[in-house]
Amino acid sequence: MKPFVPERISLASGAGGRAMRNLVESIFLNGVTSPPGAVGADAMDDGAAIPLGNQWLVMTTDSYVVKPLFFPGGDIGRLAICGTVNDLAMMGATNVLGLTCGIIIEEGFARSDLERIQASLQAACAEAGVHVVTGDTKVMARGELDGVVLNTAGVALCERVVRDCTLQPGDRLVVTGTVGDHGMAIAALRADVGIEGDLRSDVAPLRSLIAAVLNAVGEGVTAMKDPTRGGVASALFEMAQKSGVSLLLDGPAVPIRHPVRATAELLGIEPLHVANEGKALIGVRPEALETVLAVLRAHPLGRDAAVIGVVTSGRPGEIVLDTGMGKRLLHEPEGEPLPRIC
Template identity: 50%
Template sequence: MSDETVTVAHGSGAGKTREFIEDRICSRFADAGGDPDLAVGLGALDDGAVHDLGDQSVVVTTDSHVVSPLSFPGGDIGRLAVAGTVNDLAVMGATDPLSLTCSLVVEAGTSLDLLEEILDSMQAACEEAGCAITTGDTKVMGSGEIDGIVINTTGVGVLPRGEHVPDAGLSPGDKLVLSGPVGDHGITLLAEREGFDIDGDLTSDVAPINDIVDAALDTGTVTAMKDPTRGGLATALNEMVRKADIGATVDETAIPVRESVAAAGELLGIDPFDVANEGKVVFGVDAADAEAVVEAIRSTQRGSDAAVIGEVTADNAGRVVLDTGFGRRYLSEPEGEQLPRIC
């Protein structure tokens, strides 16, 4: 017995979360390692599981969504719940979602108008992503027993190209491609919580991006994909190089960051690379195809700022080197909850 308890840091998305998930949670479940039809299981810690079923492969993923505030500039928890799961399917290669569940847990006292607004927003996001809610569950908890609304969505999709794309597939020489500016979602929410009123109109990027992934996969050889959600771009890049046991060099001046996000980030003392995105993808792309993939992404609705941001290297295994335009340093993963700097 120990007197340790779960802390907020266990869920913040960085190193401590990884240890928590690997050592305390996944280690307790059998990985179904003997199942020949399970191409990707729990042990891979990827964005979803892949089952090979004869001539088709099915991807399953799940995500519980909590966010404060429930509505924010650019979206709400409903849009987040659909985009989060659709995007996790997409970065496995399942760009055509088959079925989405909606499991609602609502606190007594929640405004019905707000709830309906959130559900309408889920439906609108489903239409954007080309999918539908096909089954669900609803629970109401007492006031104070949970905070507002929690939505779990589970997604099932097939792999239209037969193959899944792992997050661990990078190899030296690959280019790293980013689908658009980073930090929008995290900085917008932190600014909202702090009551910051910044003229640069901060807006969350929450959106389904299965069309962006489709465009990339149709155009070139994609070796790895990840959506940089919790822990941000810094965590996603570090995870990708660590899993592939290779290194990467990233050019900070090539990484798109909106001016308003950069300015708010400086005020809050929070690096836009360290906070969540809800509508972006990082790709590893065969160098020969990189420019074509960037062009293809740019032709999609939300991909106009796509860019090559770096390159995968054989040296510096497990680390991401950031060229700041001045000097170089390692890009580290954020540790613990990102709190605004106070003094």
């Protein structure tokens, strides 16, 4: 059946779930071609990989429209650097050559806020060990956009590309830390319901964490993806579907911080459906599992790493969640997670 795309684009089409994939597949990938031997746009991976001698040149780009611009744990500047660095890392490309940064500003935007965003962006670059090497600036009339929009792109090199479509039955699924922190911090702010508690975005650059894992086990890592928009559920769905495998998740093993879990209950939002900005999902061969966990947990960004499931050869693309009481399907988020009436 043809993927459903509504006559007029709704917010759901940008939320990272099924609706967005339908939009990209039926409109933007229509007639798209890729260079020979490359991982191109049609792969819908975290980035593209183009053969270059005996290496791979990996490219990725992302635009950032977060509201509010400043949130506990980060801001749009830090997000713009980490998002692109992490997309490169998920392809196995941790040797980052350079980043670009484009910014579109609404007329009337405060200079002090721009300075704050730029300082944060620079700090994130230093933390990640990367450089913004070129950029672009535009200003649009008031009302023509909301505040500020950032776009970053990144270029990196690697010897081996890690895909998101190469999970194999028997692989263990590892998450590098707690789940749902970024999305729930933002959801609580947007809901404006005065939730108090330690809700903070996890936005962080994963370059050194992923480099350490890949150096330690190499091909013991079979697949990677960062669970950003659409959350862990959406990322796992893509991985399972593209790999033609089924996943069995151990619900109680998924690390979720208590304030995140409590807020999720209160707002009626599934923590597995909201964004993370400093986490990775890694498919690991069983023989490499212990090393991967040890390496992750020795790194400040991987302390809470956990094994959350196993890859099986059941129905392709199906994710079964064992709640501890029974099993059920984990569904792919449709669009923006929305609160319920009661």
